[in-house]
Amino acid sequence: MQRKSADQGESTAGHSSGASALVRRRVPTLTIVSHPDLQRAGERALLEVMETLGVPMSVSRNGPDFARPGASGARPLDDPFLSRTPLMLEPRPHGGLRLMTPMQGTHVRVGDLTVRSGGVELTQAELGAGVPLVLAERVVLLLHLTSVPGPRAGGDLGLVGPSEQLQQLRDDILRVADLQVPVLIRGETGTGKELVARAIHEHGPRRSGPFVSVNLGALSKDLVASELFGAQRGAYTGASRDREGFFRAAHGGTLLLDEVGEAPSEVQTALLRVLETGEVYPVGSHVPVPVDVRLVAATDADLETRIAERLFKAPLLHRLAGFELRVPALRERREDMGPLFLHFARRELAVIGEAHRLMAGDIRGEPWLPASLVARLLRYAWPGNVRQLHNVTRQLVIGSRGLSQLRVEAHLEQLLDSATTPVGGRALPEPALRWADVDALGRTLMPGVSIRRRPSDVGEQELLATLRASGWDLQATAVRLGISRSSVYLLIEKSTLLRSAGEVSPEELTRCFHECAGDVDEMAQRLEVSRRALLRRIRELGLDGV
Structure with a gap:
């Protein structure tokens, strides 16, 4: 459940x-x-x-x-x-x-x-x-x-991060690690499902046994059965010796079946039989071989959809999911x-x-x-x-x-x-600020912001007007113009209308600092220079601008 x-x-x-x-x-x-x-x-x-x-x-x-x-x-x-x-x-x-x-x-x-x-x-x-x-x-x-x-108990289990989602995952790993039930790990690609499987193995009674990981999506469909269950010599062309198979290699330990949703139909049937009987039939043999394996499966596929499309067997899902874990996405x-x-x-x-x-x-x-x-x-x-x-x-x-x-x-x-998520937000007229719908992952909605452009398309007057509108915040300027921050720096260097903070004399900067009572935002707008570079100059001159 x-x-x-x-x-x-x-x-x-x-x-x-x-x-x-x-x-x-x-x-x-x-x-x-x-x-x-x-x-x-x-x-x-x-x-x-x-x-x-x-x-x-x-x-x-x-x-x-x-x-x-x-x-x-x-x-x-x-x-x-x-x-x-x-x-x-x-x-x-x-x-x-x-x-x-x-x-x-x-x-x-x-x-x-x-x-x-x-x-x-x-x-x-x-x-x-x-x-x-x-x-x-x-x-x-x-x-x-x-x-x-x-x-909190149990350490980090090899999983890096303080988030409550990850701590919940650690807690659930410890709940199931010492049991013999099969575990199904769900999560998007790249979330660390194999790390979770290893943590289950290393914190359970089989930690002294082998941990074997096999990616079903990477196995040849013609050989997947022999890779998993083994094969007798002569069972197929090229089988010049007996093959042990992953199940027997994991005997007494844990077997991770990654990308289990990619298993062919005949292999799914055989997996269901193994889960029910604890025995495997090597390819070419009619004699069952008992195996003692803790089975952990992992997938980034929607198995319920694959069941509806008749690509995955519902009874196998029920047997694999004795306990389910979900690895949260990084976002x-x-x-x-x-x-x-x-x-x-x-x-x-x-x-x-x-x-x-x-x-x-x-x-x-x-x-x-x-x-x-x-x-x-x-x-x-x-x-x-x-x-x-x-x-x-x-x-x-x-x-x-x-x-x-x-x-x-x-x-x-x-x-x-x-590809950005809406944590950066979309701007409305200040002082209000609103973020895009939190469900609209993978895009930002920022009214008045240009799409990606070539820096050469940005004229000096447009650059100056955007810098002023953004309060000389170069990152905000880059977003409004639709170019990278590094491109804004290059455009400023090339401009005949603009100067850098380094070109402001110590006397002018000190006078402006006192006139603005140390307000760096006001100074940046009055001097029309980058706020970050201005802050660096203030520190160099020993002024307490922070």
């Missing part, structure tokens, strides 16, 4: 326990996705006081405290470039929030858009989808809803992206001999992982899930060998811009 989550209306890791029907209270939560101290990814702050008492919560370098789920120690964000003047999160009717920033506080982006003094209204549905907050272009937080956690657990990215980055940096890059460094330096890149990773739809994130991480690491920051190459930039 599959469990239905109260907020998503879709199955998660399913079982028949009455405990699965309990609805946990969900509260707004801030999770660190990226921080100049990279090891802090995955820490979170549950805003329970705001939820229970209905009082506003402040967020600054000094609070609230963040900690890993289940850990005892907690600490604030502590980034020296974040303002001590807090931004405020105020509860609204019907479960929403209002995000407000002070005039001289930390610069905050929500998705692609800078938050002005009027603030931003966030609905409960938007919080459910997850809202990325970029603070001072250095720290990236995910504002989302999560359940108040209960007791459903965005708070796991930071720890996952670092997990893969460590692996790839070790391969190229640059593991030192993830050691504790200068907290005042430029982050190795740019906040703008993190925001784009959060918005991407990840159709290939964790496997695709691993591949992108590898390309980013290798393409940035020896550089102080990760660099996004052209093909990755095109990829990350090609």
Whole structure:
């Protein structure tokens, strides 16, 4: 039986326990996705006081405290470039929030858009989808809803991430691991179904036995029966010796049948017989061979639809699904992206001999992982899930060998811009801000925003007008123009109408700083330069602009 989550209306890791029907209270939560101290990814702050008492919560370098789920120690964000003047999160009717920033506080982006003094209204549905907050272009937080956690046990089981979806999956793995019932693991391609199967094996009584994994979709249809059940010598052309088969190779352990939905009809019949009798018939033999195997099956296919199309046997589904687990898609657990990215980055940096890059460094330096890149990773739809994130991480690491920051190459930039989810939002006239329907995954709806264009199609006057309309926020300008952020930089460099922050004299910058009372947004608009570059100049001159 599959469990239905109260907020998503879709199955998660399913079982028949009455405990699965309990609805946990969900509260707004801030999770660190990226921080100049990279090891802090995955820490979170549950805003329970705001939820229970209905009082506003402040967020600054000094609070609230963040900690890993289940850990005892907690600490604030502590980034020296974040303002001590807090931004405020105020509860609204019907479960929403209002995000407000002070005039001289930390610069905050929500998705692609800078938050002005009027603030931003966030609905409960938007919080459910997850809202990325970029603070001072250095720290990236995910504002989302999560359940108040209960007791945790069993470790991470080899699954990386603090999300409640993943913790629910861990809990269900431990519920079934010591039993002999077959398990069916469902999930999209690339979600890590084999890792789940290994966790079941390693935490059950068969952990000392073999773990054998076979991808049914990769086997030749002519040989799949002999690969699974074995074959006698001479049973078919080319069978010059007896073949053991995967079932007998897994005797005393666990056999994972991946892509079980691709099994041919005759193999499905044989699998059903094995599940019922505990015996296999090698091809070419009429003598059954007993096998002692814990069977785990995995699929990304809709087996119910395949049954309706007469491509899969309903009795086999019933026997395979003694207990069902669902592995969540990456887009459903965005708070796991930071720890996952670092997990893969460590692996790839070790391969190229640059593991030192993830050691504790200068907290005042430029982050190795740019906040703008993190925001784009959060918005991407990840159709290939964790496997695709691993591949992108590898390309980013290798393409940035020896550089102080990760660099996004052209093909990755095109990829990350090609399919986005509505967590970045669509802009309405300020101060209001609304996100697209949370069910419309895989696309963004942003009125007034151009489709993808060639940078050469953007004229100087259009560039200047868009920069002014976007408050000199280069990421927002890129979105409005339909080009990449790096292309905006190049256009500014080539323009005869614009100047860079580096061309502003120290005297002019200092005078403007005092006239604007340190308001970096107002300074950027008055000087007509990039806000991020301006902030860097302010730091270089020793002015307290944050």
